[in-house]
Amino acid sequence: MKNQAYRMALLYDFYGDMLTDRQKEFYDLYYNEDLSLAEIAENYGITRQGVRDVIVRAEAILTELEDKTGIIRRFHKMQEQFSQIERAVDTIAQRNDERYQDDTVEELCNQVKRVLSQLKQE
Structure with missing residues (x-):
């Protein structure tokens, strides 16, 4: 129910x-x-x-x-895709922290996270 x-x-x-x-x-x-x-x-x-x-x-x-x-179906699919992107960015950021400490990669990861956050709010 x-x-x-x-x-x-x-x-x-x-x-x-x-x-x-x-x-x-x-x-x-x-x-x-x-x-x-x-x-x-x-x-x-x-x-x-x-x-x-x-x-x-x-x-x-x-x-x-x-x-x-199919708007709701597409909404759910987009939410799952956002989660996949977020997990991938987290993995990239973690590997960067562990191995490379590249400030550009860190900033790009943060930029993607900000955009994802905005998209989730819309």
């Missing part, structure tokens, strides 16, 4: 702006605030099934967007 909740949170983070205000609100209450369908229905004066329909439709929209664009 945690995997599903994580997936739904990612979908909402990436594509939530594509939902209607009502879909956003119900989705947020259900997945982020952990309210039950019955609680949401009671708060909004509609049926539990009505709430479920809105949430299921929102899930379908978000899933379809990811299926078509």
